[in-house]
Amino acid sequence: MNTDELADEMARDLTRTFPATPGELSRLHDQLAAAAERDGILDVAYRTIDSPVGSLLLAATEQGLIRVAYASEGHEAVLQALATRISPRILHAPGRLEAAARELGEYFAGHRRRFDLPLDLRLSAGFRRTVLSHLPEIGYGRTASYASVAQLAGHPKAVRAVGTACATNPLPVVVPCHRVVRSDGRMGGYLGGLDAKRTLLSLEAAA
Amino acid sequence: MTGKQPFEAVVAAHGATVLRVCRAVLGPADADDAWSEAFLAAMKAYPGLPADANVEAWLVTIAHRKAIDVTRAAARRAVPLAEIPGAGVAADDDGAGLDGDLAAALTSLPARQKQAVAYHYLAGLPYAEVAAILGGTADAARRAAADGIAKLRRSDPGARVRSKR
Numbered sequence: 001m002n003t004d005e006l007a008d009e010m011a012r013d014l015t016r017t018f019p020a021t022p023g024e025l026s027r028l029h030d031q032l033a034a035a036a037e038r039d040g041i042l043d044v045a046y047r048t049i050d051s052p053v054g055s056l057l058l059a060a061t062e063q064g065l066i067r068v069a070y071a072s073e074g075h076e077a078v079l080q081a082l083a084t085r086i087s088p089r090i091l092h093a094p095g096r097l098e099a100a101a102r103e104l105g106e107y108f109a110g111h112r113r114r115f116d117l118p119l120d121l122r123l124s125a126g127f128r129r130t131v132l133s134h135l136p137e138i139g140y141g142r143t144a145s146y147a148s149v150a151q152l153a154g155h156p157k158a159v160r161a162v163g164t165a166c167a168t169n170p171l172p173v174v175v176p177c178h179r180v181v182r183s184d185g186r187m188g189g190y191l192g193g194l195d196a197k198r199t200l201l202s203l204e205a206a207a
Numbered sequence: 208m209t210g211k212q213p214f215e216a217v218v219a220a221h222g223a224t225v226l227r228v229c230r231a232v233l234g235p236a237d238a239d240d241a242w243s244e245a246f247l248a249a250m251k252a253y254p255g256l257p258a259d260a261n262v263e264a265w266l267v268t269i270a271h272r273k274a275i276d277v278t279r280a281a282a283r284r285a286v287p288l289a290e291i292p293g294a295g296v297a298a299d300d301d302g303a304g305l306d307g308d309l310a311a312a313l314t315s316l317p318a319r320q321k322q323a324v325a326y327h328y329l330a331g332l333p334y335a336e337v338a339a340i341l342g343g344t345a346d347a348a349r350r351a352a353a354d355g356i357a358k359l360r361r362s363d364p365g366a367r368v369r370s371k372r
Contacts, residue, residue, distance in 0.1 A: 010356060011328045017309045018230040018329065020223040028226070028239060029218055032246050041251050044213075084210035089250055091215050 033093040043087035045096035046079065051108050052203070053196040056173070058097045058104075061086065064118030065100050068171050070192040085123065104173065110207035113140040115174050123170040127158065131165035138179040141204040145183035167191050173200065211258060214250050221263050222246070224330055225270050231313055231325040237277045244277070245270040264336045267326055271340050312362035313355075320355030327352045 036042040044066070046059040057075040059067040059082055066086065069078040083090055094101070099117060106112035114136070124132055134152040138144045144152075146162045153162065166177035172192055178200045182188040190197035225245060229238035249269050256265060313321055319341060326337045327348070338348040 007328070010359070011331070013309055014231065014313075014324070014329050015227065017313075018227040020226040020230075024239075025222050025226065028242055028246075029222065031243055032218065032250070035243065035247050036250055039247070039251070041247075046215075079213045079215070080210070083213045088211040088214055088253055090213035091218070091250075 029092075033091045033095070036089070036091060037093065037096065041089055042091055042093060042096070043089040044082050045091060045093035046082075047092060047094040047097045047101065048075065049101050049104060051104065053173075053192060053199050056104070058100050059090075060096050060100065061120045061122075063120040063122075065097075065171060065174065066120040066123060068174055070172065070196065072193055073191070100174075107173070108203070110203060113207075117174065119171060119174070121170075124165070124168070127153070127155065127161055128165035128168060130154070131162050132169060132171070132175050132177075135166075135169075135175050135177055135179070138176060140176075141207070143179050143181045143201065146180055146188065147183050149180055163188070179204075211253070211256070214253055217249075217253070217262060217266075218246060221266050224263065225266050227329050228267060228325050229270055229274060231329055232271075232274050232322055233277060234310075234314060237274075237281060241270060241273045241277045244273040248273065261336065263330060264332055264339075267330050267332060267336075268340050271322065271326075308362070309359065312359050315362075316355050316358060320351045320358070323348050323351035324355040324359070328356075 033042065033045070037045070040062070042062075044059050044061055046057060048055050048057050050056075054071045055075070056071075057067065057069040057073075057078055058065065059069075059079070067078060067082060069075060079090060103112055103115050103117060107115070121129055121132065131149060131153045134149065137152060138149075146159045146166075147156070149162045150156050150158045155161070162180070166180050167189060169175055169177040169191065172178065178190060178192075178197045180188065187194060187197055187201075222242075226238065226242050229241040229245070232238075233241055245266065249266055252269075256262070313324065316324070322341060323337055326332045326340060327334060332340075334345040334348045334352070337352070338345045341348055341351070
C-alpha cells in the first residue's frame with residue numbers, strides 16, 4: 001500500500017467512526033432555523049406546499065410573504081434570485097410560513113375568498129407595484145381585462161405594462177393576476193402556465 | 208449576476224463534514240453544541256464572506272473556535288466533579304455509539320494532533336489551510352497530522368495489520 005492509499009483508508013475509517021446521519025443533521029438544521037429566527041438573522045424563510053397547480057414555493061421575510069413560485073419557474077433558481085436580491089441568509093423554515101400555507105390550503109379547498117397575510121412587495125417597484133396593489137380589487141370568481149386594470153391603476157393606455165406587471169408578479173395566487181384576461185374573452189398568458197390559470201379560474205367559479 | 212448561494216445550500220453541502228469534525232475533536236457529547244454555535248455564527252457573518260472564499264475551510268475555522276469555547280466551558284463545569292473519586296470514568300463513555308477503538312485513540316491524542324488529523328483527513332483541507340487554522344507552518348501541521356496518524360495506527364490493531372500488507 002502506498003502513502004495515498006493509506007491516507008484514503010484513514011479518511012474512510014475516520015468517516016465511518018464519526019457518523020453524521022440524515023436524522024441528526026435534520027434535527028440540527030431545525031434547531032439552527034429556530035435560533036436564527038430568534039436572533040433576527042433569518043432574512044428569508046421558505047417552504048413548499050402541494051396544490052392543485054403543482055408544488056408551490058412560499059418565501060417570507062420578517063415583513064411578510066415575499067414570493068410564491070410555481071415549479072415551472074424552478075424553485076432552486078427562485079431561491080438563488082432571492083439570495084442575490086434580498087439576502088443569502090435563507091433557510092428552509094416552515095414555521096414562518098404557517099399562516100400562508102394554511103390560507104392557501106383553504107383557498108384551494110374553496111373555503112377562502114381573500115387572503116389576510118402581511119405581504120413584502122419589495123420585489124416589485126414603480127408602476128408594476130401599483131398594478132399589483134389594485135389586483136385584489138378584482139373580486140373572487142370574477143375577471144377583468146388588461147385594459148380595465150390599466151384604468152384602475154390610473155394609466156388607461158398602459159395596457160401592455162399591465163401585462164408585464166402580471167407576468168412578473170412575485171406573489172401569484174395570493175395577488176390575483178390570474179383574474180386578468182384579454183378583453184376579447186380569451187385567457188391571455190399566465191406565469192404559471194395556462195393550465196394553472198384555467199384551474200384557478202374554474203376553482204373560483206365553482207366555489 | 209449569480210451571487211452567493213442561499214445559506215440552506217451551505218448547510219446541505221457542509222453540515223455533515225462539520226458535524227464529523229466536531230465529533231472527532233470534541234467527542235459526541237459536546238459536538239452538537241459546537242456545530243449549532245458554529246453554523247449560527249457562520250450564518251450571521253455569511254453576507255460579508257468574499258464570494259471566492261473556500262466555504263468549507265471557513266466553516267471548519269469557525270467550528271474550531273467554537274470547539275475551543277465548548278471545551279473551556281466544559282472544563283469550568285467539570286472542576287467540582289474532578290474532586291469526586293471515579294468521576295473521570297464517565298468521560299470514557301464518550302466513545303459509546305462510535306466505532307470504539309479509533310474514536311478512543313483519537314480522543315487520547317494531544318489537541319493539536321487530533322485537530323490536524325480531523326481537519327486534514329475528515330474535512331479534506333490541505334495542510335496550508337490546516338496551518339491557517341492551527342497557527343504555525345504547513346510543514347508543522349503536516350508533522351502534527353503524521354504523528355497523530357502514527358499513534359492511531361499503533362493503537363488500532365486493524366490498522367496495524369492493514370499497514371503491514
